[in-house]
Amino acid sequence: MAELLRCLGESSLDRGGLSRRDRSAGSFDTYVPDLLVGRAFTLDGPTAADVADAEIAIARLDRDATALSDTEVLSRLLLRAEAVASSRIEGLEIGARRLLRAEAAAAFDGRSTDVTAVEVLANIDALALGVRSVSRGQEITAEVLTDVHRRLMAGTNLASHGGSYRDQQNWIGGSSSNPRSAYVPPPPRYVDALMADLIAFANTDDLPAVAQAAIAHAQFETIHPFVDGNGRAGRVLIHLVLRRRGLSERVIAPVSLVLATATRSYIDGLTGFRHLGPPDSAAAMEGANAWIGSFAAACTQAVADAAVFEVRTSALLARWRERVAPLRADSAAALLLPHLIGAPIITATTAAALVQRSFPTANAAIDRLVDAGILRQLTVGRRNRAFEAPEVFEAFGALERCFANPDGEAHSPQRPVPRG
Known part of the structure; x- marks a missing residue:
């Protein structure tokens, strides 16, 4: 049963430059979600229809994207656009021309001095690695996810944490030193078991692929298994699930481009997925359906806009x-x-x-x-x-x-x- 665990915060008295509020020790609640394997997800009528529409759209894009003489060109471009948008959600703002000039400079000189570009290029590399690592019917493994994360962190000041689950508490929001008023993921001791369950769920075939991708992504962001880079790694997981289920084998649907247009709604959807109490409660079902339906609609819109771009x-x-x-x-x-x-x-x-x-x-x-x-x-x-x-x-x-x-x-x- 999903629950809040009360944890005692450590004092920050030895840290300078902090307010009294941030320096004070105190308690905070961490959220421990339900396991996914064996949990029954019942899609209501509108959500099931949204999921069906999204799956038809994604499969059609993958099958019929032939306007360009080389489908790999479209695939590469949409992959880059997806990685850039995923980075943007995390505050890494960069235009296509600046990014590509930094990429070319790195090819010539071995490195780029554009710090933001380096992080976004690492995200492109990580997404490309991810989608190459899993094809129809192949298992998604912990090694695939940690390799993706290692690529994400390469060249950053957190590179030493790349590819490893966290062994410390993290949080989203609040201040940089205190988790008050923040979403606080489960304590580190829960991460291994929750991730093993999530990976097992990602390799099942019981739910429609889009619904499975939506749930897997929401659970990943809920666990927040890494010190940093969780948003970008979690959005790579979306494409791993869709690839494994055979929906997007050649061309990815750039769903992050749509999610980036409504970041507040995206975050609200993930928050609504995190219920308290039994997994079969009305609140749990309502939150799951709202998130899955919103995610499916984003997928459908992403495909429609990608198709327009292909024609252009x-x-x-x-x-x-x-x-x-x-x-x-x-x-x-x-x-x-x-x-x-x-x-x-x-x-x-x-x-x-x-x-x-x-x-x-x-x-x-x-x-x-x-x-x-x-x-x-x-x-x-x-x-x-x-x-x-x-x-x-x-x-x-x-x-x-x-x-x-x-x-x-x-x-x-x-x-x-x-x-x-």
């Missing part, structure tokens, strides 16, 4: 081909065009790798696209020459504006959209 980028490709015509289908320039959607900042070296042609051939292709106004030269890192496709960033900005508005229209957003 397909139209952009068609315009590019007209501008450089005539162009042989097997030429390096023609082969490079679709890759620019997923990799809008390139060098001659990366272009050669993308189209599997020689460096001089790739360089000549870049020159042709520069002459056509599709690429423009820029400098990244210290002195290194690279090229960007500015129209891709414009298209991505339109996508962000689309996601930032509940009505899906690409006009002035109802939440801030990062600048380049």
Whole structure:
């Protein structure tokens, strides 16, 4: 039965620069959730319908995303967008152009001086690792989740905690030194058993996949098993569940892009999932259904907006081909065009790798696209020459504006959209 446990806080008298309230010792309540394995979840009519709609939409996106000549391009772009949005929910705000320039600089110089970009790039790396680690029917393991977390923490001042469950109390909200007025996850001694139960639940097939992903994510955030990075790691878990169930094997639905437009509602949904008392109580069922329904609706909206973006980028490709015509289908320039959607900042070296042609051939292709106004030269890192496709960033900005508005229209957003 889910319950609150009263814990005694440690004194902070030895810490300077704190208010009397923060320095004072005191007690606080930690929340210990119900186990998931064996718990009965009954979806009410509206929630079941929302889940069914979401599963149909996700499966259709995965099956029919063919407007781009290379589905991997769309997959890579949506994966990046998902990781960026997941990071944004945690306060890591960065635009696509700035992120990609930092990525290119790191490729040249071995590192980037943009601290925010380093964290977001680690999130992209972690999400990519996660979705590659599990395919249809394969087990989600503790090792997969800890590897994801290790990638997330790489290059941060908490790297030493990467890949390990916490052995200290953490909390969400309150002050940095005192958990009053905060949500306080279960004490560290409960984490191993709760995570083992969660992983076992994530490998069951009793519930619809979207409902299972929603519950697994909410439970992960409730446990908060790591010192930091729980939000981003927990959103990777969503895609692991959907991959294991065979719903999104090629293209991920960027659900974090929708959740990021309504962060307060997202947090409220997770909070409502955390009931007190028996798991079959009316309050427990109501909270679970409200969260699952909200999550399913976010999935459906994410798929709809991703499909709109796919159509727009397909139209952009068609315009590019007209501008450089005539162009042989097997030429390096023609082969490079679709890759620019997923990799809008390139060098001659990366272009050669993308189209599997020689460096001089790739360089000549870049020159042709520069002459056509599709690429423009820029400098990244210290002195290194690279090229960007500015129209891709414009298209991505339109996508962000689309996601930032509940009505899906690409006009002035109802939440801030990062600048380049």
